[in-house]
Amino acid sequence: xxxxxxxxxxxxxxxxxxxxxxxxxxxxxxxxxxxxxxxxxxxxxxxxxxxxxxxxxxxxxxxxxxxxxxxxxxxxxxxxxxxxxxxxxxxxxxxxxxxxxxxxxxxxxxxxxxxxxxxxxxxxxxxxxxxxxxxxxxxxxxxxx
Numbered sequence: 001x002x003x004x005x006x007x008x009x010x011x012x013x014x015x016x017x018x019x020x021x022x023x024x025x026x027x028x029x030x031x032x033x034x035x036x037x038x039x040x041x042x043x044x045x046x047x048x049x050x051x052x053x054x055x056x057x058x059x060x061x062x063x064x065x066x067x068x069x070x071x072x073x074x075x076x077x078x079x080x081x082x083x084x085x086x087x088x089x090x091x092x093x094x095x096x097x098x099x100x101x102x103x104x105x106x107x108x109x110x111x112x113x114x115x116x117x118x119x120x121x122x123x124x125x126x127x128x129x130x131x132x133x134x135x136x137x138x139x140x141x142x143x144x145x
Contacts, residue, residue: 079089
């Protein structure tokens with residue numbers, strides 16, 4: 001697939017400072033595009049607080065807990081060209097995870113964005129095997145940046 005530049009829109013609706021930029025997210029999306037044979041047309045990456053991620057989780061997924069990311073794909077294509085979607089990322093939760101896993105916050109923020117992009121192109125993490133596959137892919141894309 002031809003490498004097209006995704007329109008990346010980054011929103012921070014929290015009081016947290018973000019250790020990841022639109023440029024870094026664009027590089028990640030480009031790397032996934034090359035290696036996964038996909039392309040992104042429009043990506044919104046929205047960092048929210050715990051209250052908002054719980055509201056989204058409850059309203060759209062009927063779940064009542066804090067999670068690090070919720071991903072929505074909007075285009076109705078059955079292929080992975082011109083993907084449009086939003087990643088709702090819980091900035092405070094991601095910062096907590098960085099401490100829990102003893103990794104730099106920037107790495108954990110990038111990992112979560114990679115995780116969301118993998119969901120947009122069709123990967124899931126509902127089984128142990130699928131979860132392992134996603135973690136391997138996250139590690140690969142983290143190693144590129």
